[in-house]
Amino acid sequence: MNITRRQLLTATLIPFATSGFAAINTTHPSTESALPPVPPDEPVDGPLFLRAGPMLGHVAHDRALVWVKASNAGKVTLKVGATADLQKARTIAGPKLTAETAFAGTIEIPELEPGTRYYYSVQLDGEAATLRPHAFFQTPPAPGTAGKQRVAFVSCSGYRDYMVAASWADMAARTAFDVLLQLGDNHYGNTSDLAKQRANYLMHRQPLGFRALTAKVPCVGVWDDHDYGVNDSDGSQPGKENSLKAFREVWANPAFGEEGNPGCYCKFTRGDVDFFMLDVRYYRSPDKAEKTDEKTMLGAKQLAWLKRELAASKAKVKFIAGGSVMETGGPLDSWASYPAERRALLDFLKDMEGVVFLSGDRHFTAGYQVEGRWLEVTSGPLGSGNATCPASPEVWLSCSEGKMWSIIEVDTTGPLPKLAYELWHVTGGRTERRELSWEEVNGRAKIAPSPPLPKGATPAAKKAK
Ligand SMILES: [Fe+2]
Numbered sequence: 001m002n003i004t005r006r007q008l009l010t011a012t013l014i015p016f017a018t019s020g021f022a023a024i025n026t027t028h029p030s031t032e033s034a035l036p037p038v039p040p041d042e043p044v045d046g047p048l049f050l051r052a053g054p055m056l057g058h059v060a061h062d063r064a065l066v067w068v069k070a071s072n073a074g075k076v077t078l079k080v081g082a083t084a085d086l087q088k089a090r091t092i093a094g095p096k097l098t099a100e101t102a103f104a105g106t107i108e109i110p111e112l113e114p115g116t117r118y119y120y121s122v123q124l125d126g127e128a129a130t131l132r133p134h135a136f137f138q139t140p141p142a143p144g145t146a147g148k149q150r151v152a153f154v155s156c157s158g159y160r161d162y163m164v165a166a167s168w169a170d171m172a173a174r175t176a177f178d179v180l181l182q183l184g185d186n187h188y189g190n191t192s193d194l195a196k197q198r199a200n201y202l203m204h205r206q207p208l209g210f211r212a213l214t215a216k217v218p219c220v221g222v223w224d225d226h227d228y229g230v231n232d233s234d235g236s237q238p239g240k241e242n243s244l245k246a247f248r249e250v251w252a253n254p255a256f257g258e259e260g261n262p263g264c265y266c267k268f269t270r271g272d273v274d275f276f277m278l279d280v281r282y283y284r285s286p287d288k289a290e291k292t293d294e295k296t297m298l299g300a301k302q303l304a305w306l307k308r309e310l311a312a313s314k315a316k317v318k319f320i321a322g323g324s325v326m327e328t329g330g331p332l333d334s335w336a337s338y339p340a341e342r343r344a345l346l347d348f349l350k351d352m353e354g355v356v357f358l359s360g361d362r363h364f365t366a367g368y369q370v371e372g373r374w375l376e377v378t379s380g381p382l383g384s385g386n387a388t389c390p391a392s393p394e395v396w397l398s399c400s401e402g403k404m405w406s407i408i409e410v411d412t413t414g415p416l417p418k419l420a421y422e423l424w425h426v427t428g429g430r431t432e433r434r435e436l437s438w439e440e441v442n443g444r445a446k447i448a449p450s451p452p453l454p455k456g457a458t459p460a461a462k463k464a465k
Contacts, residue, residue: 038196038200041195041199041201043103048072050068052068052205052206053122053211053214054067054135055205055252056218057252058220059139061112061113062113062114062139062142063110064137065107065253066109067106067252068094068097068129069097069202069250070124071103073097074124076093076107077092077126078091078122080109082118084134092109093107094106101249106252113139114140115139117137120136140178141271143271144271145271147411148410148412149179149271151319151410152179154379154405156184157204157381157382158384159384164204164210164383166426166427167209168382169212170426171209171213171424175217176407176424177217177407178218178270179217180217181219182220183379185323186221186224187200187203188200190231191230192228192238192240193239193242197243198249201227220251221251222264222265222279223247223279227243227247233281234285234287251264254266257282258301263279263282263283267309269315274315275319279302283301284297284298291337295338295341298341303341310349310355318354319408320355324361325378326368327368349374350373354417354441354442355374356441357374357375359379360380362378364386365380365399366378367447368395369396369440369447372394377406382404382405386401396449397423397449397450402426405424408420418435418438419436
């Protein structure tokens with residue numbers, strides 16, 4: 001979505017040491033061009049070091065993906081073991097890091113046990129590139145296993161890293177979730193130029209909070225318009241192959257579309273919860289195209305993939321996550337502009353239990369009960385300026401102030417799954433928690449609107465002095 005000058009003016013400007021800016025900008029610029037430039041992504045001479053990462057990508061019950069970006073060409077290895085001192089650790093060779101991938105790469109750790117903690121360290125050209133104490137992660141339970149897990153999801157990181165740095169630091173300091181989904185607008189490069197894509201990703205991977213968080217929490221991402229192409233971009237975006245190349249370089253996702261149908265979509269499983277991550281840009285018809293039966297957001301192959309995977313899913317809860325909102329009253333740049341495909345998808349899901357839509361893009365956070373049937377939560381902004389959530393009979397919760405992230409807790413240990421939604425604010429902590437019954441999740445009971453948050457609960461509500 002577009003953001004207005006007013007929204008940009010309200011964006012939080014927080015100086016951050018790793019931004020690479022010569023001077024700290026203390027005034028609120030009125031346009032993006034008045035912001036400090038995005039530092040170029042260029043190799044650094046001398047001994048190798050990690051310019052970004054290690055970032056955990058997809059972590060399955062039996063394997064894990066770890067992403068790194070080095071300062072120059074070299075070899076990466078991981079040591080992985082079950083003890084904090086990494087005695088008896090395995091050494092796993094990663095790919096050669098070369099200029100072809102801007103010195104970024106993903107290492108796969110195979111042969112892991114479910115529900116187990118593993119420690120790891122990174123070496124570049126055989127030299128230690130991470131410090132002790134060693135980072136660790138937890139593998140999820142095996143597919144189909146009941147359990148409790150907490151899923152965090154975010155969108156809209158802002159034009160520059162310092163706008164989102166405090167949010168990442170806060171999330172890292174009080175991590176209360178098992179997996180992180182970045183649902184697009186993860187940078188605001190507004191470009192399909194490869195060098196600019198890389199520079200914007202690198203900038204947004206450098207905040208210390210982001211690095212601390214994603215070294216210990218698995219993170220899977222999809223793009224939305226601003227980190228794919230221009231504002232409200234679609235399948236006609238020139239140079240979209242460059243955006244996909246940059247995307248593949250920086251995400252350790254389980255897949256990048258399908259053979260013969262590339263993109264950022266993928267599916268993964270944690271216990272008895274399935275995650276369907278959508279690509280809502282690469283094959284999208286223009287928002288303003290005529291509303292015909294052929295008008296598509298996902299493209300025919302991705303839609304067929306989604307239906308096939310959903311039909312095959314045995315998971316009790318199925319998250320369908322992407323940048324565009326499903327709510328009926330969505331704006332031009334949302335599912336509302338794709339009525340035929342939206343209707344067909346919702347009809348397909350009519351009798352399916354446990355479907356939850358997760359979305360972003362809107363610069364506010366809102367919970368919806370779409371058509372009184374499907375649960376949706378759109379989460380944001382994590383770093384961008386705020387927009388105001390429009391009133392809608394489908395809304396059961398909304399917040400338009402502050403930098404926010406959302407958590408959905410899923411507990412499948414009982415006879416019926418239990419879900420709870422939590423809203424978190426940077427510096428404010430948890431500002432809302434709503435238990436959602438299985439009847440509410442499946443549209444058999446109306447989700448009552450949440451009372452407004454107490455005055456002053458959101459830090460941004462207080463006037464800056
Ligand atoms: Fe967006």
